[in-house]
Amino acid sequence: MKKRQARYVRHALGMIMAAASPLPLMAQTVPASAPSTTAPADEEPILPDDEFNARLPGAGSVDDKASNSGTDSKAPLPSIDDWLDQQMPAQGSAQGSAPASGTAPATGAELPPATEPPVETELAQPLPALDSVTVPENVADDDSDEKTPEVRYATQLDGFGKTGLEDEFRAASALVDGKGKAETASMVQQRAQADEQLAVRLFHSEGYYDATALASLDQQQDGTLKAILSVTPGKRYKINEIVIHAPETIPPGLIRDSLTLKTGDYIVATAVEAAEANVALKLPEHGYAFARIGDRDILLDPATVTGDYTLPVEPGPRGTFRTITTSGEKQAFGADHMAVIARFDKGDLYDSRKVDDLRKALVATGLFASVAVDPVQTGEPGPDGTEYVDLHVDQEAGPARRLAGELGYGTGQGFRAEGSWTHRNLFPPEGALIASVIAGTQEQGVSGTFRRSNAGKRDKTFQAGAGVNHQKYDAYEAFTLGLNASWSRQSTPIFQKRWTYTYGGEILLSNENTTIDESGENKRLTYFIGALPVQVGYDRSNDLLNPTSGFRANLRVSPEASLQGNVSPYVRASFDLAGYYPISDSFVLAARTKIGTINGVARDDVAPSRRIYAGGGGSVRGYGYQELGPKDANNDPIGGRSVNEFAVEGRYRFGNYGVVAFVDAGQVYESQIPQFSDIRYGVGLGGRFYTNFGPFRADIAMPINRQPGESKFALYIGIGQAF
Structure with a gap:
């Protein structure tokens, strides 16, 4: 109990000494309490005042002071704890033990027992779960009427002079991009500082290595700011000496000849980088x-x-092609077929252009989701002191199945929809199976085709197919069963080839309703036809689906024969030529001509489906499909043995849209040689919507000097340009 009392006393003294201390313990002012108006309650003191005062050092009698006069005044005072332990009675005094020597026994009443401080029940409660606490959301007042004042400024550029760099600087300037508005003046200053660095970098990149730039802000009388950027270009540096550190190459001087820099050239960053590239x-x-x-x-x-230019080059070993390897979790085909596609053989000098060509050819197959071709250094010696280089193809096969569709409309031809399903690699490598369906108002049919691309040789395609078809036009109605096979070399959107060709054979069994002569008498005949068509094309245009320059030429010759009864051989031939000339970036002038002939047989001995017709989209617009040429008594076309066609079209494009105006002309003749007489004309307008894979086309045309029974106008819808 007395130890507890001593602790309370220590606490009280600590408070007293802290109050008496000349140094503040905390930088805080305690507010004064209001004066009490209530008399203090009578409380029993822990120690009587007399005893407490008697125990204070130096508070005793004169004799006591004299007896302590020998004490060293400079000796350190005992601690409060030690002093209190000396003054308080020992713990055993409560059991009647004598008081410690030198101390007087307590004469006051027994001290009251110490009590624990009261427990606050609210503080003793457990804290609530964190997710149960709801923090009030402080939402700023949304005063739409109150707007931050806007800082306006003008930009002034000085010192650019005749360097020709001001336009390039303005295109990248932060000040110019800000359009004279900023939230604060500090923001304008930051833009000006950024433009300082931009100007220095720009001038350095053009050879002005002594250039400096300084930006400043001036306050105008109207309250706006003027940001002034002053540039001092200095002199422009030129190349003095060109030094290349590299071993000798084959052919000699290959590196220096490839580095398109000369002494006296300005040191322009883009030119230097382009030369190194x-x-x-x-x-x-x-x-x-x-x-x-x-x-x-x-x-x-x-x-x-001037500046001396030095470039170190490590050409590495000179290499030759060896083998192709491939890897991939899902492969379209193996390295042996890749060797067929490649345009190089083992031992050929390595050429990165041939590597790029192989990569493009692999992409053109359409069988890969991803494909990469990289050279591999082998370290093994090759011919002529070279080193063998292998090519590694990392491949991942893509989806092999594809659905496609095409929709079109033409006057006289009606609506025509064609859909196809293709498995492009059902018979690897590159063996495709194609199933097609034609559904139209005038034509219906189904067909199946097997096609192997890169068949034994790069770009060579073998194709074989069979189909059943029904056509019903004003000129004829035919039910046809056909078999065909061909070899070809054709263009693709990735590889537009200059020379293309197709040759093969076909056999047709056709039951047709035909007009015997101009009298209009009809008769259904069955034709058994064999043909050996050959087609050669030459393409110098710049685009397969949307050409804007260049020209195309195409020649088709097909020796044919009617095999039923007496064999009647004949030759069908045609020649097409189209040219494209850009008047401007947005306007192209296009023109086309065609002549065709059938030689060796009378017209009526040729199956109606194999005769020559003209009119419609892709021929002479303004007329219905197959509408031109000789007609029977019912005013239905009966076809002919020769044709000529001409067309001129102006194409104007704006963005993804375009308009065209065109004049088409042509005629079909019964004679073997086109007569170039009685030419029929059509004029019209069209619209285009351009996409990544070609334009959508919609044309409307009307005939000039329309004859009885001919269409007043004709509408054509399709994909791609008319020619």
């Missing part, structure tokens, strides 16, 4: 598959305003 391009084209271009060094001389 050309070196990195040319070395792999001449056998150096693993060439490396080092870091350039340009040593500037302010005295002569």
Whole structure:
């Protein structure tokens, strides 16, 4: 109990000494309590005042002071705890033990027992779960009427002079991009500082290595700011000496010849980078598959305003092609077929252009989701002191199945929809199966086709198919069963080839309703026809589906014979020529001509479906499908043995849209040679919507000097340009 009392006393003294201390314990002012108006309650003191005062040092009698006079006044005072332990009675005094020597026994009443502080029940409660606490959301007042004041400024550029860099600077300037508005003046200053750095970088990149730039802000009388950027270009540095650190190459001087820099050229960053990129391009084209271009060094001389250019190059070993390897979790085909597609053989000098060509050809197959072709250094010697280089193809096969559709409309031809399902690799490598359906108002049919691309040779395609078809036009009605096989070399959107060809054979069994002569008498006949068609094309246009320049030529010759009864051989031939001339970036003038003939047989001995017709989309617009040429007594076309066609079209494009105006002309003749007389004309307008795979086309045309029974106008809808 007395130890507890001593602790309370220590606490009280600590408070007293803290109050008496000349140094503040905390930088905080305690507010004064209001004066009490209530008399303090009578409480029993812990120690009587007399005893408490008697125990204070130096508070005793004169004799006591004298007896303590020998004490060293400079000796350190005992601690409060030690002093209290000396003054308080020992713990055993409660059991009647004598008081400690030198201390007087307590004469006051027994001290009251110490009590624990009261427990606050609210503080004793457990804290609530964190997710149960709801924090009030402080939402700022949304005062739409109150707007932050806007800082307006003007931009002034000085010092650009005749450098020709002001337009380029303005295109990237932060000040110019801000359009004279900012939220704060500090933001304008930041833009000005950014433009300082931009100007210096720009001038350095053009050879002005002494250029400096300084931006400043001036307050105008109207309260706006003027941001002034002053540039001092300095002199423009030129190349003095060109040094290349590299071993000798084959052919000699390959690196220097590929580096398109000359002494006296200005040190322009884009020109230097382009020259180095050309070196990195040319070395792999001449056998150096693993060439490396080092870091350039340009040593500037302010005295002569020139710079010495140094470029280290490591060409690496000169290599030749060896083998192709491939890997991939899901492969379209193996390395043996890739060797068929490649345009190089083992031992050929390595050429990166042939590697790129192989990669493009693999992409053109449409069988890969991803494909990469990389050279592999083998370290094994090859012919003529070279080193063998392997090619590794990392492949991942893509979806092999594809659905496609086509929809069109033409006057006289009606609506025509064609759909197809293709498995492009059902018979690897590149063996495709195609099933097609035609559904139209005038034509219906089904067919199946097997096609093998890159069949034994790059770009060579073998195709065989069978089909059943029904056609019902004003000129004839035919039910046809056909078999065909062909070899071809055709263009694709990725590889538009200059020369294309197709040759093969077909056999047709056709039951047709035909007009015997102009009298209009009809008769149904069955024709058994064999043909050996050959087609050769030459293409110098710049695009397969939307050409804007160049020309195309196409020749088709098909020796044929009617095999039933007496064999009647004949030859069907046609020649097409189309040209495209860009008047401007948005306007193209296009023209087309065609002549065709059937030689060796009378018209009526040719199956109606094999005769020559004209009119409609892709022929002479303004007329119905097959509407031109000789007609029977019912005014239905009966076809002919020769044709000529002409067309001129102006194409104007704006964005993804376009309009066209055109004049078409043509006629069909019964004679073997086109007469170029009685030409029929059609004029019209059209619209185009351009997409990534070609334009959608809609044309409307009307005939000139329309004859009885001919259409007043004709509408054509399809994909791609008319020619």
